[in-house]
Amino acid sequence: MKKIILLTIFTCIYSLGISQDIEESSKETLLKELAESGCNCIDSIQIYNKPKTDIALEIHKCIDDVTGSYQLGSKLMDIEELKEDVEVIDGKKEINISLNVNEDSEEYKQFYYELERYMMDLCASLKEKMSTDEKQNAKSISENDIAGAFYDRGITAAKNGFYEEAVKNFQKAVNEDPEFSFAWDNLGVNYRRLNKFDEAIDAYEKSLKIDPNGLMPLQNIAVAYQYKKEYKKAIKAYKKLSQIDKNNPEVFYGFGTVYAINLQDYEKGLENMCIAYNLYIEQKSPYRADAEKIINYIFSEMKKLGQEDKFNQILKDNNISQN
Template identity: 50%
Template sequence: MKNYFILILLLAAFQNVQSQKTDKKQLIKELANDACSCIDSIPTYNRIKDSITANIHSCIDYRVVAYQITDQLSNIDLSDNSQEKKEIKVPINTDKNPKEYQDIYYDLERYLMENCEAIKSKVASTDKENKNSVSNNKEAMKYYELGIEESKKNNFKEAIENYKKAVKIDPNFAFAYDNMGICYRKLEQYDEAIDAYEKSLKIDPQGLLPLQNIAVAYSYKKEYKKAIKTYEKLALIEPNNPEVFYGIGQMYSMYIKDYEKGLDNMCKAYSLYVAQKSPYRTDAEKIIQMLYDQMKKDGNEKKFNEILEANNISQN
């Protein structure tokens, strides 16, 4: 199936290079837009995050191969008719470790993170059901679905009213409280958002979405130490969740101004994102670059390098 898909991309690439030499930035844009459509079609409901991330990786991976093929074809002079027969060979290295593959992959990934809304929504999806995530009550589900429709239209007040009706019918409807909290956060009513998330946690103490969002709400309230404590609670449930280290690193780096702690946590987040093939690697990368600039300005470049080395990350 993969080879068939790459063949389609190859034919499109061949037609492209016949008409004009391929511009790298334009090709990255075209392939990334195609990858965005692929990512947008990925189902997320009741799926674990690793599975969703693997699908996103596949969407990008196919386009890396298409880029390599197009780049090879663009160097072939099709106007040269000096030979009666011409053999066109396009050697493509399918090993995923070489720097060439990684550079193209990261270029596509960076473009997607800046221009494709679908990639962030899919990675951030928390539709995995637990025992009390959804309701078995049809009336409660009706109001929940109405709330989702209003949320999509940014009618957050109307959405909240529907979610309230849902939890009145079924007080153990965790997803309704989660979505209610998101709407309150969108309305900048952070105390109400935290209250909704905490009600969700009482129903499902293992809920990842409410814990992550409580931390975000505390950061908006500028209560950064409370945000860190909430991320630490999340770590007790998922110790290898990169969002824990990214969140803590962000609090220390951007707000508390403890750059060493910020860098150490951000490096841990970066390594986990890379291992999980998560596109959020690019966000961690940007903050690490910002920390480098700041620590170099403060005369702490040596400490920056020591922290990177301790986390087995090359400065390159």
């Protein structure tokens, strides 16, 4: 079990080397370098035929592996303040630095969440891994080699941002094998990226006819309906998703965004977003940072309406600290 670590640093060492390193660096530089290291770790994660909860745990480990370094580096950069607490032992000046590396401690969470937020904004690999839900079923892949080749070309095109080319290849894949559900899913995703929402919905519906319990098309069809401002249909899709996976935080995140962002029902939006936030934490998902952003947005809107007390009460009911 992780606990508090006490480090003793001799001021003579500090004066010889650490000071210069810290002066030439900054917390922002340290954050960037460690985030890049964590992102490289995430890039190596294999996601095929793996549930999103398992992917989230592997991403968590990548962030966790660099959090301790960020804690220590940040505290060393504040060493000038720490020098006020110098102890003289056996004629040597020493500075004590404590690191609370217990994952449940507020100190650890502060540094972990800061890294997580930074990486959610800048680590493309993290977003790519978390947006993929390729849990395989009997008809997820194709035994048709030609369809498989078109699918692979579509994936490559999509990764490089060539969405129209991706659409053409995924369309060819489903023409070769109409039961190829992953190809239908990705066809829908890339139509949505091109703002062709009706075509995206049609592709998702084709996928759902093949696999009515497909998590990816159910989740994405709800998003497409939100873009079309058909909010009742979006809510209906999220409800169907909740029947299949009641502990899926994306359900509550979806409800929260529809109610808060689209319908301005901030109380109902906050209630759902708090559930999503807690589920993301429980599952160690980096999407916690996205839920946090929506909660902050709801706070600003409820504050304008003089509803801060209600906001605070909903957070309290969900065991979430206002900080």
